[in-house]
Amino acid sequence: MVKGRLQARTRAGVVLVDIIVATVLLGAALAVLIGMTGRAMSAQKSGEQLQVAAMLLDEQLNLVLARGPDNYASRFEVAGVCAAPYEEFRYRIDFTGGEAGEAYRVVATVVWNRTGREESASVETMIAPRLGEEPDPDRQPVEPVERY
Numbered sequence: 001m002v003k004g005r006l007q008a009r010t011r012a013g014v015v016l017v018d019i020i021v022a023t024v025l026l027g028a029a030l031a032v033l034i035g036m037t038g039r040a041m042s043a044q045k046s047g048e049q050l051q052v053a054a055m056l057l058d059e060q061l062n063l064v065l066a067r068g069p070d071n072y073a074s075r076f077e078v079a080g081v082c083a084a085p086y087e088e089f090r091y092r093i094d095f096t097g098g099e100a101g102e103a104y105r106v107v108a109t110v111v112w113n114r115t116g117r118e119e120s121a122s123v124e125t126m127i128a129p130r131l132g133e134e135p136d137p138d139r140q141p142v143e144p145v146e147r148y
Contacts, residue, residue: 046114053089053110053121056082060091060108061125068130069095069104088112103128 064072072078073095082089089112098104103126111120 042115049112049114049119050121052086053112053119056086056089056091056110057108057121057123060093060110061106061123061127064093064106064108065127069098069106069127070129082110098129101129 063076067076072093078094079092080090081087082091089110092109092111094107094109096105105124106127107122107124109120109122111118113119
């Protein structure tokens, strides 16, 4: 009878140790999972901001293309805060070249703050000036452009 009680206490002690070990392992696994979730959310936010920046860069370059790079800086804003709902992004457009009918080198930059530090994305392209009397010349390439 004493032997049966001793075995029951030993089993209860083993079960208690098993529960404590399982709880510690579960806590460690949850800590790792929460850390991975935080990093995944940060990467998601970073990717989202980069996607918005790319869209804003495309918009600014399309405006330059539609309005023409000739005297763009004297007619339109070349730096400022992006329109709502993207007020946390700022843009800047720089022009060089364009003398004697040469293409303008246009650099569009978008800047935003990410977790206290400044991030930016830039795109550089060449845009030909509008020449001649035609107010809106056909700017289609001779051969279709293949984009991947």
